[in-house]
Amino acid sequence: xxxxxxxxxxxxxxxxxxxxxxxxxxxxxxxxxxxxxxxxxxxxxxxxxxxxxxxxxxxxxxxxxxxxxxxxxxxxxxxxxxxxxxxxxxxxxxxxxxxxxxxxxxxxxxxx
Amino acid sequence: xxxxxxxxxxxxxxxxxxxxxxxxxxxxxxxxxxxxxxxxxxxxxxxxxxxxxxxxxxxxxxxxxxxxxxxxxxxxxxxxxxxxxxxxxxxxxxxxxxxxxxxxxxxxxx
Numbered sequence: 001x002x003x004x005x006x007x008x009x010x011x012x013x014x015x016x017x018x019x020x021x022x023x024x025x026x027x028x029x030x031x032x033x034x035x036x037x038x039x040x041x042x043x044x045x046x047x048x049x050x051x052x053x054x055x056x057x058x059x060x061x062x063x064x065x066x067x068x069x070x071x072x073x074x075x076x077x078x079x080x081x082x083x084x085x086x087x088x089x090x091x092x093x094x095x096x097x098x099x100x101x102x103x104x105x106x107x108x109x110x111x112x
Numbered sequence: 113x114x115x116x117x118x119x120x121x122x123x124x125x126x127x128x129x130x131x132x133x134x135x136x137x138x139x140x141x142x143x144x145x146x147x148x149x150x151x152x153x154x155x156x157x158x159x160x161x162x163x164x165x166x167x168x169x170x171x172x173x174x175x176x177x178x179x180x181x182x183x184x185x186x187x188x189x190x191x192x193x194x195x196x197x198x199x200x201x202x203x204x205x206x207x208x209x210x211x212x213x214x215x216x217x218x219x220x221x222x
Binding site (some may be wrong): 033035037040041042043044045048058059088090092100101102103105106108 | 113143145147152153154155157160196198200209210212213214215217
């Protein structure tokens with residue numbers, strides 16, 4: 001079944017560690033996105049990609065970086081995690097031929 | 113950029129009640145989606161509805177694009193309907209990025 005997968009589901013790490021949040025989709029979607037969300041609050045776009053080798057920063061400034069080497073894979077990396085990065089990170093994808101977004105289950109990150 | 117407002121911000125209802133959630137947006141849109149975020153944080157796509165009316169079981173949605181609003185109806189509420197409901201839109205102009213409203217937190221009491 002076509003879907004979008006995020007790992008890990010939960011992550012607790014120490015300050016200064018480097019982490020990569022994984023996102024993969026099996027739907028062949030060209031567009032992929034990363035949103036950041038504090039509990040119960042609205043979602044803010046931090047990165048997006050319209051295809052391989054395309055990455056752009058979103059509306060909310062973020063110290064994270066992304067890469068898009070393969071269509072199905074859109075990982076997000078924090079080089080040096082800080083407590084201010086504690087949040088939920090949601091990955092999504094959409095097709096060029098349909099504007100409906102599909103979201104992954106999210107990664108809940110806690111930096112201590 | 114486009115502004116998206118949702119009302120009410122919070123809603124507490126008894127099981128079995130009906131509810132209407134509203135989403136107002138400030139500009140023309142070519143995409144509007146309703147999502148339900150469950151207590152575990154997962155966003156579930158309920159409707160893709162840039163215009164018109166759709167129904168799925170106890171849920172239905174109507175978007176009046178010319179008047180820049182959308183409504184989500186939940187009938188015969190169940191405790192599993194609890195969570196936050198988000199409206200998200202894609203503007204006709206410019207950046208092709210989905211903009212989310214602030215959400216309506218729905219709590220269904222047994």
